[in-house]
């Protein structure tokens with residue numbers, strides 16, 4: 001057969017039909033961060049909720065300043081302040097039902113406290129007396145997580161397990177903008193979307209990962225846009241607008257609870273303090289930028305809305321401040337007591353049953369402690 | 382001993398049976414991993430489980446080891462008992478961070494409030510002619526992480542019993558499956574499989590008087606063969622199968638070495654920084670005055686696992702073991 005004959009016989013077959021699996025348009029985030037305060041939408045917000053958010057914001061700010069002060073007194077090894085980000089923290093805690101779960105990152109002490117964790121117990125990780133100071137099951141708050149983004153797949157697994165058991169439990173997981181670059185972020189979002197797990201991911205985009213600005217972290221149009229690639233909706237919200245964060249999260253939580261699957265929410269906010277008390281933020285950002293964000297303070301925004309609408313007066317503000325002051329005083333008092341530590345606890349919870357190796361080591365430590373207690377004379381050598 | 386007829390079965394079949402029995406006995410047991418559902422796993426160890434229990438209980442996950450283990454952590458937090466399959470030894474490494482940063486320490490960091498009963502099944506070791514990344518012996522990494530149990534069966538009966546024990550354990554267990562032994566047959570009672578001892582007990586597979594071979598997993602059959610061969614040279618070798626690397630059964634090992642006065646540790650993972658160094662040190666610490674010779678190690682070379690056409694030179698075989706046994710006739714200055 002000649003080439004020409006072959007050509008004549010050639011019947012191009014079309015490739016098997018292809019279409020996008022779903023329409024990407026509904027998944028795309030809003031063009032600008034969604035806002036409630038100072039807009040028409042504010043009229044629809046529940047005044048009771050706004051007042052609660054306000055009280056928690058004021059408490060949260062006070063908690064941050066108190067904890068930072070405790071680092072200066074050597075009572076805390078380190079504290080990553082969430083000043084400026086309180087709206088995200090508080091909304092994340094308040095949006096959940098009791099049966100739901102919160103998966104905080106290391107900066108989210110405040111969210112844990114707003115959900116009910118004892119303010120002192122929330123700080124044990126940072127004080128250094130134990131890793132997790134609270135029972136995660138008591139308020140359904142997973143341990144504060146230091147490796148970035150690794151708690152996200154936990155949230156997916158828990159939500160998936162709850163759904164398998166027939167419980168309408170939602171997991172809300174917090175992560176920073178830097179954490180979105182980690183592989184675990186990707187794997188968690190992918191699993192969540194494939195399994196349609198009832199999870200909400202809240203990225204607190206506070207502009208920096210320690211010193212690295214968002215522009216060096218990602219080339220995506222926004223972090224919320226990342227959702228589309230996984231097949232879940234992305235939402236963009238003003239992270240300093242507590243009412244807006246709460247509303248967007250409430251929608252996402254309701255969607256997840258109804259079986260609609262996960263949502264990725266990006267809250268655009270700013271870290272007003274340094275990364276931690278040990279960080280020098282002047283090395284990587286200009287004062288003017290910080291000042292611009294101070295004008296967009298989450299507490300001021302909500303206060304203005306509430307006072308403008310006659311929902312809060314001087315007395316109300318004073319009451320919120322007094323309540324926060326009482327919390328701070330209690331925190332101070334209790335943190336100034338030395339924690340009671342039992343070194344033998346080191347061996348207590350490594351395994352359900354200690355191994356013979358651990359029992360030997362515990363005996364060794366006990367002998368050392370006894371010798372220490374007996375003093376130089378009692379030690380006998 | 383049982384009266385039911387013993388039948389030949391492979392280690393892979395015993396593992397499948399263990400998974401099936403565990404799932405039938407406890408609805409919270411979930412199997413998950415890459416290709417574990419419809420395909421039944423690349424080694425067919427999960428064969429039939431999805432059909433019998435549904436794909437909610439035996440789940441084909443996305444291809445992401447950190448995601449598999451990370452979601453298993455959340456599932457365990459909510460009261461399930463995930464049994465995770467890592468497809469091959471060297472592909473478990475992406476999940477390492479989840480394993481060491483969370484799985485191994487969740488009980489400890491929460492003061493016992495949040496135990497994680499997760500079993501991580503890892504087919505490991507060489508000798509099957511696998512291409513790169515399909516033959517690693519990664520046990521030393523797992524052993525170096527407090528909070529994990531590390532278990533590896535060498536017989537069909539142990540494969541069943543230890544896997545049941547691992548799944549029943551309230552602690553995370555790294556369950557290393559010697560893939561070279563998947564198709565090894567043993568007579569076993571598949572009608573009434575018996576649970577073996579709890580995790581953490583070594584067993585003397587062959588009693589002997591002149592020296593102890595301490596080994597586990599894929600090297601057990603090699604050691605038994607070496608022990609037979611050594612008879613011709615007048616050596617009566619005892620062979621101890623560790624079964625569990627963590628916890629370590631000091632009592633059984635120490636008693637054996639004190640009896641024989643000589644010991645060789647045999648494993649196929651590399652020697653430097655490998656399990657043998659830890660084992661030799663423990664034995665020396667406990668048996669110094671009973672030892673007639675230094676504790677020797679016969680291990681794989683300190684090289685990345687070699688290409689399959691060269692692996693026979695790397696894997697410790699009978700000759701290398703016999704050679705070491707010869708060196709146990711140690712004299713100062715030799």
Ligand SMILES: Cc1ncc(C[n+]2csc(CCOP(=O)(O)OP(=O)(O)O)c2C)c(N)n1
Nearest residue numbers: 107146147148176177178179206208209210
């Ligand atoms: C896996 C991992 N790598 C590095 C670190 C060290 N580290 C702690 S916080 C941080 C920056 C995190 O930035 P981001 O996720 O944006 O959270 P933010 O600090 O802004 O709340 C880094 C690099 C870590 N905790 N975990």
